[in-house]
Amino acid sequence: MSQGEAAESNDHDTALAAVEAVLMVTEEPVPIAEISAAVGLEQDRVKHLIEQLRAEADGAGPDQRERGYELRYVAGGYRYYSRMRYAEQVSAFVLGGQTARLSQAALETVAVIAYRQPVARSQVAAIRGVSVDGVIRTLVHRGLVDTAGTDPVTGATLYATTTALLEKLGIDSVDDLPALSPHLPGIEAAEGIGPGFGELGEGS
Numbered sequence: 001m002s003q004g005e006a007a008e009s010n011d012h013d014t015a016l017a018a019v020e021a022v023l024m025v026t027e028e029p030v031p032i033a034e035i036s037a038a039v040g041l042e043q044d045r046v047k048h049l050i051e052q053l054r055a056e057a058d059g060a061g062p063d064q065r066e067r068g069y070e071l072r073y074v075a076g077g078y079r080y081y082s083r084m085r086y087a088e089q090v091s092a093f094v095l096g097g098q099t100a101r102l103s104q105a106a107l108e109t110v111a112v113i114a115y116r117q118p119v120a121r122s123q124v125a126a127i128r129g130v131s132v133d134g135v136i137r138t139l140v141h142r143g144l145v146d147t148a149g150t151d152p153v154t155g156a157t158l159y160a161t162t163t164a165l166l167e168k169l170g171i172d173s174v175d176d177l178p179a180l181s182p183h184l185p186g187i188e189a190a191e192g193i194g195p196g197f198g199e200l201g202e203g204s
Helices: 003-025 032-039 043-060 085-093 104-117 121-128 133-141 163-169 188-192
Strands: 071-074 077-082 145-150 157-161
Touching: 003 032, 003 043, 003 077, 032 043, 032 077, 043 071, 043 121, 104 121, 104 133, 104 157, 121 133, 121 157, 133 145
Parallel strands: none
Antiparallel strands: 071 077, 145 157
16 A cells, blocks of 8 residues: 555544544434534535445444444434344343432433423523433433423423432422522532432433
């Protein structure tokens, strides 16, 4: 391989890895245009790289091993998903963490929802300063949070805590939670709600 060919190969591998890195951290399907802007490459090239990543996940890579995940095109964008044939194993892993403590991100998120409910994901994200989509999905899946209608103005889905959360905290209603500022000033507020939240039995 010539020096020029080696440089071109390295450039291709770097671009491929950059696209892969973006897809690995997304929580929702991402359009090609957004990936293109993130990695600084033309959309046509990004599409070609995505097709290569998809083929490699399906077993077309150098080792010809099909991965436990696949790259799907869903709702106008791309995202990695675990393969359906391993749904039983993935479910066992997710549900098997029932005795694990909540992560700090989950503690903060459920605290915001508990004190501000019903509340939209965008409002929770604004208070925490980070995306909360994945954490809220986890909390809903584990029965600690549930949907509570939609915002009449924006149409956004609203979330509230469940009776299961109250049972785990050992209280009758959210009115029994320690008083906080009505504006919930900062993430520190999540630490001021008593030891009950830290002992909840779920991981995130």
